[in-house]
Amino acid sequence: MEMNHYNDPSIIDGCTVPERVSSRSRIAPSTVTAGGISFGPDGIVIIAGPCAVESREQLLVTAEAVKRSGGMMLRGGAFKPRTSPYKFQGLGEEGIRLLEEAREKTGLPIVTEVMDTRQVEFVSQHADMLQVGSRNMQNYTLLKEVGMQKKPVLLKRGMMATIEEFLMAAEYILNQGNEQVVLCERGIRTFETTTRNTLDISAVPVLKNLCHLPVIVDPSHGTGHRWMVPSMAKAAIAAGADGLILEVHHKPEEALCDGHQSIDPDELTGLMSDIRKIALAVGRYIVEPKTKA
Amino acid sequence: MEMNHYNDPSIIDGCTVPERVSSRSRIAPSTVTAGGISFGPDGIVIIAGPCAVESREQLLVTAEAVKRSGGMMLRGGAFKPRTSPYKFQGLGEEGIRLLEEAREKTGLPIVTEVMDTRQVEFVSQHADMLQVGSRNMQNYTLLKEVGMQKKPVLLKRGMMATIEEFLMAAEYILNQGNEQVVLCERGIRTFETTTRNTLDISAVPVLKNLCHLPVIVDPSHGTGHRWMVPSMAKAAIAAGADGLILEVHHKPEEALCDGHQSIDPDELTGLMSDIRKIALAVGRYIVEPKTKA
């Protein structure tokens, strides 16, 4: 019943798929490995953690909770792109060091955002995966810079980027020699205002049809509401997503950033169990977390 | 883990929910019954059938196939709102009579669109459920007219209607005394062009939180691509939808209307089996078709 991976990309007329990301250029979907965790066509990867690294305590408590709940990878922003210059801008390099400490303690690999070409080399030396955020999806010099690294990249779709532009942005990275790219749908901007963005779940089958890269979904930014995260997380997996990235905070009401869309550790535990059922229903499984070395 | 129905509608600030549709006005989610089939919080209803009634043969063959595949209700347009005046405009009253014949033969209740206040009384006498289409979601005299009938109404979201406008449109119907309304998310218009519309799956949890009416999803119009229907159908159920409405044609490549987004009967059979698994994973079940009287 399900279309296979190479069904027919050409049925989406008018969308130019560049060569290196195209599903026509590979025999099978790609697997991307970050810190020992593999994103790909079989297992489903759950990345979780706070929007921003705020303090040592906040990060370590949340990281332990992610670990306990079954999350396989830790997210946390050290360099934060904030709409207002007067909002918390992140802890910078200190945040990266705290992420490393959390990895040390939990064994969870870490993914964190780079916003500037000048940060890329430093972050590459410390993180397991580099995130390029929505606002920088068409920051081409940044894409080229991460394309020159030997680290996997989590590329988030711009909030008003077409699928074609998203694939072109990924192509910039592959074209520099770095083929370790995971795509992330995180909601697009529409006229609707009850949700922060409109999570474009249909981007999952479209992207998986057109390209060979793994595709994950961010239901936290995609909805902007903590209580909607479970429904949309399940929808994403049912639609064929290869993973999720979730905002988790040990005290969402005190978060310096995006608390209203962060679930707490108990909710994460419950959600993991729900996700496991949906994964089974679509013939997949949840990746096992690494045991701490 | 899952929010219950009355969790807290007020968390969506700035959205005015009118009184009669509001989840605050009822103790429990509503059940709407059309031709013996109940839409509501437990069972999931699958409506299927051709975009347009084209001929006796086409309709009867498709209706039998829908029946065999396990669909519980037959859809088919007799009065068709077409963007161009030069495209097939539907068979009109003759189409309604063919739908009745198909119901007679299969036992499936029928739902069909009304486009004009002058058609409402006639269609009400023959169909089991009246559909108000996307383009007429803010045709307020039509809403009032169907509000005065004793037939259940399937109200489709306008392709650029906010959630608030959608709820206000339903309120027009309830306000006339007809409380038998099922809401249908069918894709909104965005900048993205690889899909015909952007199916707003997040509308499912939002609507179910704000109002007490059943909510179903149309992945055929929502995507515009036959091969995407299964993924998005599963996503809708995983997100909590109470049903689906699917375009099915016995020969999609020959359809006079929307063939590119119609699945064929074999695909419907496969999809029903996939949907059953997802329904189980979210603690629900598929409604059993009525046995022909």
Add this chain to the structure above:
Amino acid sequence: MEMNHYNDPSIIDGCTVPERVSSRSRIAPSTVTAGGISFGPDGIVIIAGPCAVESREQLLVTAEAVKRSGGMMLRGGAFKPRTSPYKFQGLGEEGIRLLEEAREKTGLPIVTEVMDTRQVEFVSQHADMLQVGSRNMQNYTLLKEVGMQKKPVLLKRGMMATIEEFLMAAEYILNQGNEQVVLCERGIRTFETTTRNTLDISAVPVLKNLCHLPVIVDPSHGTGHRWMVPSMAKAAIAAGADGLILEVHHKPEEALCDGHQSIDPDELTGLMSDIRKIALAVGRYIVEPKTKA
């Protein structure tokens, strides 16, 4: 420098322009005459009046003010399409009679909205021009009905309608034999929230290039802010619009509908003088109001 009317519609690829409205089907732009006032390629027509007819006094005072300020045609809604069923729905037939009285007193021809096929014949007997509103732009049975009348039609662009869909809607009217159609751009729905809609001024040159019908602009609905009406009115004329439709109320702060976007009679007088200068700058003039018979 300016492109002439038939420059090259084909430069807008991918937009199907139906036959009867196409600029390729006529030697010159059409002129549409309503109550003795001509919309066309030379003179610019200013329609003004309240959003809704609220009372005899309100309408007559406003109509006299429109007349004094130099407006050539009176607008006013008797049948009102309101988002909420609990808001003022218009005076109905009584409103039409008040419009006739205002015409009697001022000599200004009247344009008013029809929302339902059942109202069309009645309104046609009394008004000089029939308006089809945004929410009904794809109400095809209504379009066909006004297409069978001998009255000119003011067709407003749907807030979600593409240029192609707008032209197709006009084609429905022409195809029934009524070629007296004026198109009206009134703002489209986008992500931007500082304005009620985004007034798509570029629709003016696009429409005038693709079709032969007159094109006017509604800066009141297009912006939703009284103080922005003058800037956008001037922009519309500078871009080549053939007229404007403006919401004017003698006491905007007391209006039952859309007071925040209505200018008062003094502002209209000032705006007429500004518009006259822009018209001259683009080689056009303001149509003279009819003297009362």
Add this chain to the structure above:
Amino acid sequence: MEMNHYNDPSIIDGCTVPERVSSRSRIAPSTVTAGGISFGPDGIVIIAGPCAVESREQLLVTAEAVKRSGGMMLRGGAFKPRTSPYKFQGLGEEGIRLLEEAREKTGLPIVTEVMDTRQVEFVSQHADMLQVGSRNMQNYTLLKEVGMQKKPVLLKRGMMATIEEFLMAAEYILNQGNEQVVLCERGIRTFETTTRNTLDISAVPVLKNLCHLPVIVDPSHGTGHRWMVPSMAKAAIAAGADGLILEVHHKPEEALCDGHQSIDPDELTGLMSDIRKIALAVGRYIVEPKTKA
């Protein structure tokens, strides 16, 4: 009739205007001077030139034509943000040197884009004004970097940016100490496809109401069609814009980038004459080009 500059920003509820850019923080609109040319509340500035610097000959011929036509400032991209990695990426530093040669020959000050924090110091030493392009409007480290320079900045609105986000981006620059910022509306992304973007002319009065910075308009990117540039350029000036930035190429059909939206020198000459008339009609004038030193 016209609102004055400080009419009432508070009428746009829900839009947070940050302190330094707010019209409430200044007694009068700001004047920004780049290479001797002043952007501000009286004179209108016309910037023109090719999308990309392609070659010495192309740039010098176009620059001379811009000078002859009455343009006051030369634009040209040396570092080009292109959607596809396989399209012409600009001449880089060599392009900057050619722009300097064109300035030397014509006396026109030059504005050119910076895409990367690492380019900012170099470009600041050579150009008269730094452009931050649409795709980098929320590249906050770049905004901070140009905020630390002593050069004026031309900040283009992101194609997906709300007015509030646009003002916040400008605030990032002012907050670093650089108050010489000119805002540029260049079209937003909507569902409409006959134009490349939807030029949001209403952003002109909104921005001029909310902030004290000069506002110019780019009708070339805003429409994507050469033949629409004149209409929309006139509309922008009529709406109150303080200037225009236009793509001009001596042979548009041979341009390496954006030829379909570039006017030629003869069209620029005609347009300057049309713009002059509109400027007069709104009580303004066209800034005189500097005489070559």
